[in-house]
Amino acid sequence: MPVIPFTDGDLAMNDDGFFSDNQQKRLKPKTDLYIALSGIGAFVGFVLTAIFFYVGQNSDRFFLPTLVSITAFGISFYGVFWGLALSNKIKKGYGVKKVEGFAELSLTYGGKNNDIPYYRMKISGINFHLNEKTYDAFAEGEYRVYYFPLLRNALLSVEPIG
DSSP states (O other), X not given: OTTTTOOHHHHHXXXXXXXXXXXXXXXXXXXXXXXXXXXXXXXXXXXXXXXXXXXXXXXXXXXXXHXXXXXXXXXHHHHHHHHHHHHHHHHHTBOOEEEEEEEEEXXXXXXXXXXXXXXXXXETTEEEEEOXXXXXXXXXXXXXXXXXXXXXXXXXEEEEOO
């Protein structure tokens, strides 16, 4: 409980398919970050599009950079609305998913020098990326896990089965 963190009240809300107030507050910075980064990306894409369009009006050399910047603007602009929709879904309190089954824990190393640890847990085909502290808190066994799939399967609460 303290590692994820959640309370018995959070667990009860998750069991009904809803976020608790504490979980909504904990997820808000993540959605705010998505919105902010997408907004910055859209602004930069718009400025670059305007610059390339203006500078390259009479030249074919700026066609590809203009097209790339328009694409970046469009994707980032879409990201803003996706982030707002995600934030709204969390505010309304629904979207919690549940999976039950045997937890398969794995630790692999990656990166340029194979020195970066990747802590993972897989339950009934659903993958969860964990930090070291959360990974160490789990033991292989059966669990009921509540998570939010739209934020990379963010763990909300967990209870052992059996």
